[in-house]
Structures are given as C-alpha cells and as structure tokens.
Amino acid sequence: xxxxxxxxxxxxxxxxxxxxxxxxxxxxxxxxxxxxxxxxxxxxxxxxxxxxxxxxxxxxxxxxxxxxxxxxxxxxxxxxxxxxxxxxxxxxxxxxxxxxxxxxxxxxxxxxxxxxxxxxxxxxxxxxxxxxxxxxxx
Amino acid sequence: xxxxxxxxxxxxxxxxxxxxxxxxxxxxxxxxxxxxxxxxxxxxxxxxxxxxxxxxxxxxxxxxxxxxxxxxxxxxxxxxxxxxxxxxxxxxxxxxxxxxxxxxxxxxxxxxxxxxxxxxxxxxxxxxxxxxxxxxxxxxxxxxxxxxxxxxxxxxxxxxxxxxxxxxxxxxxxxxxxxxxxxxxxxxxxxxxxxxxxxxxxxxxxxxxxxxxxxxxxxxxxxxxxxxxxxxxxxxxxxxxxxxxxxxxxxxxxxxxxxxxxxxxxxxxxxxxxxxxxxxxxxxxxxxxxxxxxxxxxxxxxxxxxxxxxxxxxxxxxxxxxxxxxxxxxxxxxxxxxxxxxxxxxxxxxxxxxxxxxxxxxxxxxx
Ligand code: HEM
Ligand code: FES
Numbered sequence: 001x002x003x004x005x006x007x008x009x010x011x012x013x014x015x016x017x018x019x020x021x022x023x024x025x026x027x028x029x030x031x032x033x034x035x036x037x038x039x040x041x042x043x044x045x046x047x048x049x050x051x052x053x054x055x056x057x058x059x060x061x062x063x064x065x066x067x068x069x070x071x072x073x074x075x076x077x078x079x080x081x082x083x084x085x086x087x088x089x090x091x092x093x094x095x096x097x098x099x100x101x102x103x104x105x106x107x108x109x110x111x112x113x114x115x116x117x118x119x120x121x122x123x124x125x126x127x128x129x130x131x132x133x134x135x136x137x138x
Numbered sequence: 139x140x141x142x143x144x145x146x147x148x149x150x151x152x153x154x155x156x157x158x159x160x161x162x163x164x165x166x167x168x169x170x171x172x173x174x175x176x177x178x179x180x181x182x183x184x185x186x187x188x189x190x191x192x193x194x195x196x197x198x199x200x201x202x203x204x205x206x207x208x209x210x211x212x213x214x215x216x217x218x219x220x221x222x223x224x225x226x227x228x229x230x231x232x233x234x235x236x237x238x239x240x241x242x243x244x245x246x247x248x249x250x251x252x253x254x255x256x257x258x259x260x261x262x263x264x265x266x267x268x269x270x271x272x273x274x275x276x277x278x279x280x281x282x283x284x285x286x287x288x289x290x291x292x293x294x295x296x297x298x299x300x301x302x303x304x305x306x307x308x309x310x311x312x313x314x315x316x317x318x319x320x321x322x323x324x325x326x327x328x329x330x331x332x333x334x335x336x337x338x339x340x341x342x343x344x345x346x347x348x349x350x351x352x353x354x355x356x357x358x359x360x361x362x363x364x365x366x367x368x369x370x371x372x373x374x375x376x377x378x379x380x381x382x383x384x385x386x387x388x389x390x391x392x393x394x395x396x397x398x399x400x401x402x403x404x405x406x407x408x409x410x411x412x413x414x415x416x417x418x419x420x421x422x423x424x425x426x427x428x429x430x431x432x433x434x435x436x437x438x439x440x441x442x443x444x445x446x447x448x449x450x451x452x453x454x455x456x457x458x459x460x461x462x463x464x465x466x467x468x469x470x471x472x473x474x475x476x477x478x479x480x481x482x483x484x485x486x487x488x489x490x491x492x493x494x495x496x497x498x499x500x501x502x503x504x505x
Binding site for chain 1: 195198218219220221223224
C-alpha cells in the first residue's frame with residue numbers, strides 16, 4: 001500500500017516534469033513558427049487622380065490585400081478585389097463595366113453587387129475620398 | 139490504460155512487437171562491467187537529431203543568397219521570436235557534437251574496441267567523423283559573415299598547394315576563382331541536403347555493424363582482456379548473464395544524455411559567444427580581410443600544422459598521412475590485447491598524439 005502510493009507519487013512527478021518540459025519546448029517552437037502579426041496601422045493609400053480615367057480600373061495593395069478603384073460615370077469607387085466566394089482576385093471588364101471573377105465566373109456590378117455566379121456577398125467597399133488631385137483610399 | 143493496451147495488442151499480433159522488444163530491449167544483454175563511455179553513441183544520436191531539427195527550423199527563415207544570407211541570419215537572431223535560441227542550439231550543438239565525437243573515439247581507442255572483429259565499426263565511425271567535420275566546415279560559410287567568408291577562403295586555399303591539380307581543385311570547390319555566391323550555392327547544397335543524407339546513411343551502417351558484431355566487453359575489471367575470436371567464422375558477441383539494455387542501460391544512457399544537455403543548455407543560455415568571435419557579427423566583405431582570422435577550435439591544430447611546415451604541400455601530406463594512419467589503425471595495431479595499461483606503446487603514442495594535438499591547437503590559437 002505504502003509502496004503503491006510512492007509509485008503513484010513518482011509517476012505524477014515525472015508526468016509533471018514531462019509536461020513542463022514539453023511546454024518549454026512547444027512555446028518557443030510555436031512562436032518561432034507562427035506568422036508575423038500584420039502591422040495593422042491603418043494606412044491610407046494615395047493615388048494621383050491622373051492615374052485613372054473613365055471606365056478604367058486600377059489595382060493596388062491595401063492593408064496586405066489586393067484592392068481596386070474604378071471610375072464609372074465620373075465617380076470613383078474603391079473595393080477589396082478579393083472575391084467573396086473563395087478568395088480569387090476579380091478582374092475588371094471595361095466593355096461590360098462589370099467585375100468578373102475568373103475562378104468560378106462570379107460577376108459583380110460596378111458598385112460591387114453580385115450579378116451572377118456563386119459569390120454570396122457583394123465586394124467589400126473601401127472608404128474613398130478626393131483631396132488635392134489625389135484619390136485617398138482608407 | 140485499457141485503450142493503450144488494446145492498441146499495443148493490435149500492433150503486436152500483426153508485427154510481433156513484443157518479440158522485438160524481448161530481443162532488442164529487455165533481452166538485449168550487455169556486459170556486466172559496461173561503463174559510462176558506452177553511452178557516448180546514444181548522446182551522439184540525440185545531438186544529431188537535434189541538429190537536424192534545428193537545421194530544418196533555420197531553413198524556414200534562412201535565405202541561401204550571398205546578397206541576403208547575412209541579413210536573413212540577422213533577422214533570425216533579432217526579429218523572429220526565439221530565433222536566437224534555434225540558431226545558438228544549432229551552432230553550439232555542432233561544436234559540442236565534435237567534442238562528444240572525440241570522446242567516443244578516444245574511449246574506443248583506449249578500450250581497444252576498434253580491434254578485430256570491429257574493424258568495420260571503426261572504419262564507418264571514422265568516416266562519420268570526417269563527414270561531421272565536413273558538415274561543420276560547410277555550415278560555417280552559410281551566415282556569410284566576415285568570419286565565414288575568410289575562413290572558407292583560407293580552408294579552400296590550402297588545397298591549392300597540391301601539385302598539378304591543386305589550383306583546379308580550389309576553383310572546383312569554390313565554383314569560381316574566389317569564394318563568392320557560387321561557393322555559397324555549393325556549400326549550402328552540401329550542408330543542408332547531401333551531407334545530412336550521407337551521414338544518416340552511414341550512421342545506419344554503423345549501427346547495423348554494431349548490431350551484427352555485438353557490443354564489446356570493456357577490458358576493465360577482468361583478468362582476461364585479450365580478444366579470443368580467431369577469425370574463422372561469424373560469431374555474435376553475446377553476453378550471457380549480462381545486464382539488460384532496457385531498463386538498466388537505458389537509464390545510464392538517459393543520465394549521460396541529461397548531463398550532456400545540462401552542459402549544452404548552460405553554454406547556450408550563458409555564453410554562446412565562446413563559439414562566436416567578433417568577426418562573425420560583420421557581413422562578409424570581399425575587399426577587406428579582418429585581422430586574426432582563425433578556424434574553429436577543432437581545426438586549429440590543422441591550421442597550425444600547415445603553418446609550421448616549410449611547404450604547404452608537405453604540411454597537407456603529413457596530415458593526410460596521419461589521418462590515413464588513424465583510419466587504418468585496426469589493421470596496423472593487430473595485437474589481441476585490449477587493456478590500455480597492457481599496451482604501453484599504444485598508450486605512449488596515443489597520449490603523445492593527444493598532447494601534440496592540444497599543443498598545436500593552443501599554439502595556433504595564440505599565434
Ligand atoms: C555521428 C557520429 C556517431 C554516432 C551517432 C555513433 C553511434 C554509435 C553507437 C550508438 C554505438 C554503440 C554504443 C557505444 O559504444 O557508444 C557506437 C559504437 C562504436 N563506434 Fe560510433 N558513432 C559515431 C561516430 C564514431 C566515430 C567517429 C568512431 C571512430 C572513428 C566510432 C567508432 C565506434 C566503434 C569502434 C564502436 C564499437 C564499440 C564497441 O562495440 O565497444 N563511432 N557508435
Ligand atoms: S472565388 Fe470568385 S467565383 Fe469562386
């Protein structure tokens with residue numbers, strides 16, 4: 001009986017040590033492997049107004065993801081170019097004035113609404129403003 | 139516990155795990171007078187495993203490009219969480235592996251375990267020793283620091299003194315006239331792909347031979363210390379009435395491994411800089427050789443030997459002869475006696491050789 005208790009005690013101690021050791025290895029290892037946190041200082045992107053003309057689109061990087069601005073009927077719209085279906089990057093079809101996602105043929109209108117295809121939601125709109133001949137996204 | 143037992147049974151009835159355990163662990167008997175030096179091999183297996191793991195981890199962030207290598211190592215040290223730990227483990231581990239390797243070799247030497255029928259254990263082990271030195275040498279270049287660059291320049295240059303083919307060999311090793319991006323490509327491939335595979339294979343061979351021949355009986359604490367095997371037929375050296383590997387000797391192995399790791403961790407956490415001179419913290423500059431370029435401690439004796447001979451070629455040849463002598467030792471020293479004190483000539487030569495090696499190293503360090 002006495003002996004059993006001692007054995008159980010020792011096994012618990014060894015188990016505890018093993019758990020502590022595993023944690024001591026796992027923590028550095030996981031932080032070493034985990035991706036760097038995106039530096040999420042919301043930084044606005046400035047684009048000269050002359051870069052884009054009526055009916056055209058321009059793609060750029062915004063907060064680590066691809067974004068797009070288009071100029072339609074004189075106004076500038078900014079969207080995230082990431083398709084809301086499975087994350088491909090949409091293309092701008094100038095002739096039709098629509099976005100087409102090449103992956104599963106999802107279509108979006110010039111204001112980001114879904115026209116056809118599998119995408120469940122409209123394209124995410126980004127805040128856009130004009131100042132001193134510059135388009136400011138963000 | 140119930141489920142574990144079931145899983146074990148499930149495996150056992152299929153591949154005979156129990157029989158294997160009986161044969162290789164609990165029924166694997168070792169000589170009663172086995173000593174701590176027989177655990178060096180197990181330490182080496184652990185160190186090798188750790189080198190492979192930390193090496194794979196470094197590969198995640200290291201960039202093998204002369205323009206970017208130094209910066210990527212810098213990032214590992216300063217930006218990646220615990221990158222310094224991984225890098226120090228790899229660098230300190232390589233140095234300490236050479237130390238354990240030397241202990242393993244010396245114990246085998248003094249106990250006469252290299253003698254027949256273990257010539258192949260020795261040969262495969264000696265090959266491993268050289269391969270490990272080579273993987274250390276190639277790894278040294280990868281951080282692309284001043285130290286890496288110039289140490290590699292000097293090390294590859296020494297080949298140039300070989301008549302006729304020397305110059306071509308230097309160029310071949312470097313992939314160009316000078317150490318440069320092409321050298322990095324070669325050394326990286328060797329260090330991260332070729333040598334690890336070759337070393338793993340030779341370790342496998344080393345262990346296979348060990349398993350076939352059987353572990354030797356230490357020559358200490360017994361009256362009969364001569365080899366009785368006559369070389370007529372194959373005979374596994376079994377140790378009837380010996381102690382089982384599991385659990386008895388495994389405990390010794392684990393003790394030795396723990397002591398090793400305690401020392402290793404002490405170096406990693408308290409003074410990894412003993413293996414890093416200042417020049418290893420400067421990016422390589424091909425236009426400026428820093429003062430006092432020295433190889434790592436285990437090459438210091440070779441470095442000094444090269445310097446004291448009037449011609450470099452002679453220096454290289456003498457060292458090559460010494461290495462060949464060591465490699466062929468089991469075929470040169472053929473007496474059946476294994477106890478070191480009963481082999482005065484061997485003992486004198488071995489101790490003289492070790493002292494010479496240490497003296498040359500110290501001389502090289504301070505010259
Ligand atoms: C990566 C390097 C190496 C590893 C992983 C390794 C591993 C081992 C292991 C596990 C053993 C059995 C237990 C022991 O005596 O430690 C062993 C035995 C042996 N090793 Fe090594 N070894 C290495 C390098 C060497 C070197 C450099 C030499 C000598 C040149 C060598 C010569 C021997 C001999 C002769 C034995 C047989 C000892 C006996 O049966 O008593 N090994 N090695
Ligand atoms: S990902 Fe865009 S339609 Fe499927």
